[in-house]
Amino acid sequence: MNEIKGIGVSPGISIGRACVISKSNAVATGTLLNDTNEILIAIECFDKAVISAMHEIEGIKTNTSLNLQYEDIAILETQIEFLSDPQIREDVVEVINTDKKNAGDAVLDVITNMVQIFLNMEDEYMRARSADVQDIGNRILRHLNNSGSLFTQTFGLDTIIIAEDILPSDTLAIDTKQVVGFATKIGSKTSHTAIIAKSKGIPAIVGCGELNVIKNDDVIILDGTSGMLFINPDEQLLIEYNQKKSVYDEQANQLKQLKTVQPVTIDGTLSKLLANISSPEDMEAVFENGGEGVGLLRTELLFMNRDSFPTEDEQFEFYKLIALQSKGKPIIVRTIDIGGDKQLPYFNLPIEENPFLGYRAIRICLDRIDLFITQLKAILRASIFGDLKIMLPMVSGVQEVRDAKKIIEQAKTELSQADINFNSKIEVGIMIEIPSAAITADILAKEVDFFSIGTNDLCQYTLAVDRMNEKISHLYDPFNPGVLRLIKYVIEQAHQHKIHVAMCGEMASDPMATLLLMGMGLTEFSMSASAIPAIKNIIINTDLNKAKEISNHVMTLDGSKAIITYLQEFTI
């Protein structure tokens, strides 16, 4: 058995037989044209080939049996524009005219040059476009020679295509009834081939390097999630992957069904499921899992793994990158939450007896206004690229909110004076994670646009239990009636003052808590993206009256043991 590792670009597992496709590169003929007449004929041949290539693409576009998605059509539209590009024609005509090359050689020349230009670009996305240019060139050449497409051939069932590279148009023409996966020697995550494979749901691996060991009809396991390719695997591995495949297919199916479903209860109450993220790279998973925005962007990652504070520009780029991927959905940015258990090597905080009760989060920000204002300005600058909101962590009382808002105003003034754009109406909210904040939710609600309940810290502060201390970990219990009463009060006060309230702590992703929280009136949940489908599944199967009944009953129970036993009955 052989193993090859590549870049998994389209997730899923496929098991099948290899079909190795060797690429026949077009070679220049070297035949030169003799006179003006031949030159005119060569140009005419080129024009005709382009027109028939365009007809071919129109044909693929309207072929309903290929089941093309919006992305696929868009790629074909792009190819049509490439084909009719006046620059390509101008270049080809010039080569024909001055070098006296025949149409095929001229196309080969021009396309090779252009592919090289794209390959030399800095941007990975632009480099990947070289495959599109190559695709166009090959298509024109094929029509010049009247030869058919590689993929008009039919394959056996469960074929896994092994090739140096598969051009976007060939990927589109693949019949998914027969071809269940493909692996290529070259390619990148942003190639159109990868995008199409994903939209068609065919597991695919690119950038595998040498694939010479694979022969036709070899048995192949292709894991598009991990990027692993197993050639002629033993029986045990086959059994293992067969199981993995059915689990994956089942999950993918569920996810697909849930992805576009709105999180609405049976009786029509709409909730909102948001994601907790730490970096721009997490954004893709948010939407994949049906998230409707980001309920908590932790900014600590920006400050960690480095040896000095990030500059305003560095921070701006980080927030901007996230905002740009947000599709107009809200992004709640939590300001620096360092201190406590999160230390920075370049920021010398003295060792404290009780770091969780010490100099951390908003307390640092209100002391080191220089650090705070740098972050605020970066967030404000990025706020023109998406619906960013500012969230202050570790608030214990109203004075901190007022002080922080003053500094936010100062940041705005400084930006205005420098003539820099920002969203002047940016919303400001707070985390509710200190018991005093929960108990004074009625006061705080008048000062802010939203609350977000951080159950992890709220739980440890309310119960006086150190989360990190294993000896007392059994006391760390979000279902303690004391914690639940605080949560309920915060939700009620937010509703009364007509501000948003969400939960971004671990409890938001606990299936056992969903009905209880909904019954308390919570409609916004933020959690790790992968937890969203399971919680959504609970919500769409719930009746709000039932949830209210459950939460009312829970509030009459005297301890978490009884509460948990009761809630387990209703957990799907």
Place this chain on the structure above:
Amino acid sequence: MITKEYIITASQGIHARPATTLIRLAKNFKSSISLKKADKTIKLNSMLNILSLGIKSGEQISIIIEGEDEISAVIALDQFFKDQLKDL
């Protein structure tokens, strides 16, 4: 002649899909429409030329329109850069 400047806010900049839309939009007008980034200017009729500028998010470009229907062209392009582009 009308010149307008834009900062590209779409996350992927002007990649293949928006470039396609942009070219097709420009074809609707008789005016000559060019796009300028830094010191490079190209005609808005070629995919290759647009892509070869490699316009990324956050970069500034200008559009130069000249011709009899330049007013309606500028309105259409304005809408493209301000509203449409970020959804493509």
